[in-house]
Amino acid sequence: xxxxxxxxxxxxxxAPERVEAPLKGWAGQSVPRKExxxxxxxxxxFVDDIKRHGMGYLHFVRSPYAHxxxxxxxxxAAEAIPGVYGxxxxxxxxxxxxxxxxxxxxxxxxxxxxxxxxxxxxxxGEPVVAVVAETRELARDASELVEVEYEPLPPVVxxxxxxxxxxxxxxxxxxxxxxxxxxxxxxxxxxxxxxxDRIVTIKxxxxxxxxxxxxxxxxxxxEYNRGVGQWTIxxxxxxxxxxxxxxxxxxxxGLDKLRFVTQDIGGGFGNKITSHPQLVVCCLLAxxxxxxIQWTEWRTxxxxxxxxxxxxxxxxxxxxxxEDGTLLGFRTKALDDAGAWLRYEPLGGVxxxxxxxxxxxxxxxxxxxxxxxxxxxxxxxxxxxxxxQHLWFTERVIDIVAHELGLDPVEVRKRNYIRAEEMPxxxxxxxxxxxxxxxxxxxxxxxxxxxxxxEERRAEAASRGKLLGVGIGSTLDSGTNxxxxxxxxxxxxxxxxxxxxxxxxxxxFGEIVVTLGTxxxxxxxxxxxxxxxxxxxxxxxxxxxxxxxxxSYWNSHAGFSGTYASQFAVxxxxxxxxxxxxxxxxxxxLGSVILGAPEEALELADGTVRVKDNPEAALxxxxxxxxINANNAGLPEDxxxxxxxxxxxxxxxxxxxxxxxxxxLTLTYAAQVHVAVIxxxxxxxxxxxxxYAAVDDxxxxxxxxxxxxxxxxxxxxxxxxxxHEAFEYDEEGNLLTPNFYDYHVPHAxxxxxxxxxxxxxxxxxxxxxxxxxxxxxxxxxHAICAAVQDALRGHGDAIVWDSHxxxxxxxxxxxxxxxxxxxxxxxxx
Amino acid sequence: xxxxxxxxxxxxxxxGTTYEREVPARKLLIHFLRDDLDLTGSHIGCDTGNCGACSxxxxxxxxxxxxxxxxxxxxxxxxxxxxxxxDGELNELQRSFNEHHALQCGYCTPGMLMSATALxxxxxxxxxxxxxxxxxxxxCRCTGYWNIIEAVKAVAK
Ligand code: FES
Ligand code: FES
Numbered sequence: 001x002x003x004x005x006x007x008x009x010x011x012x013x014x015a016p017e018r019v020e021a022p023l024k025g026w027a028g029q030s031v032p033r034k035e036x037x038x039x040x041x042x043x044x045x046f047v048d049d050i051k052r053h054g055m056g057y058l059h060f061v062r063s064p065y066a067h068x069x070x071x072x073x074x075x076x077a078a079e080a081i082p083g084v085y086g087x088x089x090x091x092x093x094x095x096x097x098x099x100x101x102x103x104x105x106x107x108x109x110x111x112x113x114x115x116x117x118x119x120x121x122x123x124x125g126e127p128v129v130a131v132v133a134e135t136r137e138l139a140r141d142a143s144e145l146v147e148v149e150y151e152p153l154p155p156v157v158x159x160x161x162x163x164x165x166x167x168x169x170x171x172x173x174x175x176x177x178x179x180x181x182x183x184x185x186x187x188x189x190x191x192x193x194x195x196x197d198r199i200v201t202i203k204x205x206x207x208x209x210x211x212x213x214x215x216x217x218x219x220x221x222x223e224y225n226r227g228v229g230q231w232t233i234x235x236x237x238x239x240x241x242x243x244x245x246x247x248x249x250x251x252x253x254g255l256d257k258l259r260f261v262t263q264d265i266g267g268g269f270g271n272k273i274t275s276h277p278q279l280v281v282c283c284l285l286a287x288x289x290x291x292x293i294q295w296t297e298w299r300t301x302x303x304x305x306x307x308x309x310x311x312x313x314x315x316x317x318x319x320x321x322x323e324d325g326t327l328l329g330f331r332t333k334a335l336d337d338a339g340a341w342l343r344y345e346p347l348g349g350v351x352x353x354x355x356x357x358x359x360x361x362x363x364x365x366x367x368x369x370x371x372x373x374x375x376x377x378x379x380x381x382x383x384x385x386x387x388x389q390h391l392w393f394t395e396r397v398i399d400i401v402a403h404e405l406g407l408d409p410v411e412v413r414k415r416n417y418i419r420a421e422e423m424p425x426x427x428x429x430x431x432x433x434x435x436x437x438x439x440x441x442x443x444x445x446x447x448x449x450x451x452x453x454x455e456e457r458r459a460e461a462a463s464r465g466k467l468l469g470v471g472i473g474s475t476l477d478s479g480t481n482x483x484x485x486x487x488x489x490x491x492x493x494x495x496x497x498x499x500x501x502x503x504x505x506x507x508x509f510g511e512i513v514v515t516l517g518t519x520x521x522x523x524x525x526x527x528x529x530x531x532x533x534x535x536x537x538x539x540x541x542x543x544x545x546x547x548x549x550x551x552s553y554w555n556s557h558a559g560f561s562g563t564y565a566s567q568f569a570v571x572x573x574x575x576x577x578x579x580x581x582x583x584x585x586x587x588x589x590l591g592s593v594i595l596g597a598p599e600e601a602l603e604l605a606d607g608t609v610r611v612k613d614n615p616e617a618a619l620x621x622x623x624x625x626x627x628i629n630a631n632n633a634g635l636p637e638d639x640x641x642x643x644x645x646x647x648x649x650x651x652x653x654x655x656x657x658x659x660x661x662x663x664x665l666t667l668t669y670a671a672q673v674h675v676a677v678i679x680x681x682x683x684x685x686x687x688x689x690x691x692y693a694a695v696d697d698x699x700x701x702x703x704x705x706x707x708x709x710x711x712x713x714x715x716x717x718x719x720x721x722x723x724h725e726a727f728e729y730d731e732e733g734n735l736l737t738p739n740f741y742d743y744h745v746p747h748a749x750x751x752x753x754x755x756x757x758x759x760x761x762x763x764x765x766x767x768x769x770x771x772x773x774x775x776x777x778x779x780x781x782h783a784i785c786a787a788v789q790d791a792l793r794g795h796g797d798a799i800v801w802d803s804h805x806x807x808x809x810x811x812x813x814x815x816x817x818x819x820x821x822x823x824x825x826x827x828x829x
Numbered sequence: 830x831x832x833x834x835x836x837x838x839x840x841x842x843x844x845g846t847t848y849e850r851e852v853p854a855r856k857l858l859i860h861f862l863r864d865d866l867d868l869t870g871s872h873i874g875c876d877t878g879n880c881g882a883c884s885x886x887x888x889x890x891x892x893x894x895x896x897x898x899x900x901x902x903x904x905x906x907x908x909x910x911x912x913x914x915x916d917g918e919l920n921e922l923q924r925s926f927n928e929h930h931a932l933q934c935g936y937c938t939p940g941m942l943m944s945a946t947a948l949x950x951x952x953x954x955x956x957x958x959x960x961x962x963x964x965x966x967x968x969c970r971c972t973g974y975w976n977i978i979e980a981v982k983a984v985a986k
Contacts, residue, residue: 030930032927032930033927033930035935036926036932037919037927039932039935039938040913040919040923040926040935040938041870041910041911041913041923042868042869042871042909042910042911042939043911044870044936046869046872046936048863048869048872048873049863049869051864051867136860136864137853137855213970214934215872215874215880215882215934215936215937215969215970215971216872216936217874264934264935264936265934266872266934266935266936267933267934267936267970267971268934269970298876299874299875299876300876521933522932522933522935522971523933705930708930709930709971709972709976710933712972712973712975712976713933713970713971713972715973716972716973716974717970739875739879740875740877740879740968741877745970746973746974747964747966747967747968747974748960748961748962748964748974748977748978749962749965751961751973751974751975751978754973754975
């Protein structure tokens with residue numbers, strides 16, 4: 001266990017010791033990142049940095065209406081301007097491409113989704129026409145000359161109204177705004193409610209719309225090679241495997257015609273998974289105009305049109321509880337707002353099930369999931385995707401139950417947490433939590449905020465007229481998806497399992513070169529991969545060159561390659577480990593031939609293969625590389641050595657049981673327990689976080705500093721979401737927070753003191769004992785909601801029912817607690 | 830539609846090199862640096878002047894280069910992230926960012942470094958609060974700022 005304790009301002013701020021010569025190995029050390037050297041000099045290569053001769057800049061003409069028929073488009077005035085290279089309309093897209101493949105079963109399956117709006121627009125900001133010109137400025141100006149006539153239609157903005165009889169319908173082909181619905185039930189729910197002493201009901205809970213707003217917007221530079229019919233797509237899309245599967249059939253080409261290249265990506269957080277429509281537009285224009293196409297999204301465009309996080313309502317929740325606070329089960333109805341298109345959806349309708357019971361032992365659960373379309377930007381994965389919404393719900397339930405039954409939230413958690421000795425723990429729906437000790441994490445987090453003195457502090461704050469509140473957020477970060485879960489959404493789908501690829505080779509001058517299929521956006525893959533390689537090959541991390549980014553030409557990718565869903569430490573590093581072990585074995589084979597000693601007598605150390613008992617008899621890696629690649633005459637004919645090894649890691653999964661909606665949906669379960677201490681000004685609702693602790697358990701940490709960095713980032717995003725960030729729409733479907741002016745993300749002055757801690761419960765299921773981590777499960781949102789509710793305890797006893805609690809909402813809760821009190825009821829069973 | 834016609838010849842010195850270029854009057858300084866001079870270290874993270882990814886130092890003053898036209902920089906001396914390293918060696922602040930893990934994706938980093946550079950020049954011994962204040966115009970979405978603040982603190986005298 002490692003606990004970093006509080007110093008005055010920023011608790012765990014001590015820089016990890018610099019590693020010179022590791023004692024046990026590179027893995028486990030906070031090796032400073034290899035990536036940083038280029039990035040701190042402005043020498044990173046982000047997409048918008050790439051230039052090509054004769055490239056044209058693309059600008060999108062976007063819909064000003066949330067819902068309207070397109071009656072006429074005239075691009076002639078724009079095309080007449082000197083320097084304008086050309087345009088693309090929805091009509092052309094409909095002729096040249098097929099609609100994107102839909103993941104959903106009917107009715108969502110009937111949606112016809114193209115890269116540009118065809119005949120109709122469905123949200124403000126939807127791309128309608130693309131204009132390409134010689135300069136960014138000209139493209140933007142010319143797009144204003146594109147004439148589009150609309151016939152406005154009434155929009156549906158509130159998901160709760162989307163299924164009303166008279167609701168305007170977005171996708172006529174689907175019949176209504178219902179996109180997907182399914183009932184999940186496990187255990188014996190009726191029996192649980194029969195056995196309960198109390199039933200707590202919660203009429204409505206709301207998880208709001210926001211996303212992680214990576215600082216770099218989406219972008220691409222696309223070239224078309226006419227002779228071979230292949231596109232090269234320099235992009236910051238973070239899941240090329242998915243983009244390829246979407247784009248190939250739409251463009252009517254095989255996947256080999258789509259070469260994806262990424263290097264540095266300015267943050268992703270899931271928000272850069274669904275740029276495939278824009279990439280298709282770039283591809284079509286690169287072919288049509290016979291020139292490279294450059295597209296960089298503007299911030300306002302990003303906010304209006306890309307990757308909002310799933311907004312979700314929970315209705316008619318009922319919780320079965322014993323007198324002592326033992327939780328038996330719950331039932332609820334989740335209503336998910338997909339926005340206008342199903343770009344990755346309705347996968348959110350099953351992804352939550354990875355963490356069905358949260359961290360708790362209740363085994364009787366029923367959840368009716370319904371996803372609807374609304375006239376808002378399409379949703380797609382956002383850090384903590386779909387599990388965060390569900391975990392927020394379970395944490396809210398715990399705290400509301402504790403609040404209403406007068407129980408201690410710490411005690412209720414400890415009574416109901418899955419216990420360390422129950423690991424690996426099979427959840428009611430067949431997921432297997434691999435390892436963990438949640439109660440210990442909670443103790444540690446409480447210790448870090450000085451919980452034993454909290455009542456004293458509450459009194460002290462009260463003496464200053466402030467309301468102190470403490471809140472816990474305990475969540476899971478499930479990682480390494482079993483894509484078989486998509487079959488619970490649509491049994492016809494032929495996806496299952498997962499994979500990632502790495503190659504490791506030894507080149508002529510002894511260079512150790514690693515390639516990966518992943519697309520890191522700041523997670524430090526070059527560094528952690530080098531640590532794993534260096535340990536296996538017995539060399540320094542400085543000797544290992546991990547190529548930056550992703551390139552389809554490296555042949556180091558497979559169907560699920562990318563960086564998303566908390567998996568690199570499992571999928572990526574296991575692939576690296578596999579490939580490096582293959583290489584190590586080959587080096588020994590070669591060493592055995594050259595040194596004339598049996599392989600068992602050899603070891604890899606100091607950048608050589610050498611005889612264990614006689615280190616003088618050594619062959620440097622450089623010699624190995626040179627012999628195999630450039631000096632191989634006379635080697636034994638049967639020597640099966642290339643020193644260029646490719647390994648595909650495939651996690652051990654079975655397809656889930658579709659009938660029972662049962663099976664293991666993810667391989668690892670990292671856990672986080674956060675505790676927030678806040679002080680509320682009862683006059684204004686203004687509040688401040690005065691103490692904050694984040695305890696993480698992601699199994700074996702290859703680079704603790706990088707892990708801590710992920711914890712910090714996830715914490716900051718959760719704080720932002722809980723307090724400030726929301727994509728809010730007016731009744732007409734206009735986004736009210738379309739840029740950083742209105743959408744307040746935390747600044748340096750907003751950050752509270754932070755203490756971090758960690759325990760390591762190695763995963764028994766992964767080659768390195770690691771677990772994927774980084775998403776953080778939204779723990780901070782849960783903790784802050786709980787803290788607000790705690791602060792208001794005895795001051796109207798408002799129930800926190802929304803995940804977004806800006807000061808005005810806290811003020812409203814103080815003024816009108818009864819409006820939230822109406823939402824809950826406790827019944828004797 | 831705005832007229833695109835007028836352009837002007839400007840002379841700027843960036844990181845010690847003097848450039849003379851013809852630029853459209855409407856071109857933003859950040860686009861001039863990135864697109865015309867190929868100094869792509871400074872980035873663009875917003876369209877409202879809120880994020881600071883484009884921060885550079887113009888005649889000694891910290892400036893968001895998306896909030897300034899290139900023609901306004903005529904005659905100016907500009908410092909960008911590309912000029913921080915000394916003879917190919919990272920300077921103390923850059924090293925500190927590396928050691929403290931003050932960057933993840935690195936997109937905000939050039940702007941952060943320039944803001945911190947301007948702060949440390951004006952105030953070599955800033956308090957933590959002064960550091961936070963000096964960086965409040967720079968958004969980072971990855972790190973939560975804690976490590977950035979530590980990195981700057983570590984080089985404060
Ligand atoms: S790009 Fe200049 S402040 Fe955001
Ligand atoms: S490191 Fe990614 S925005 Fe700061």
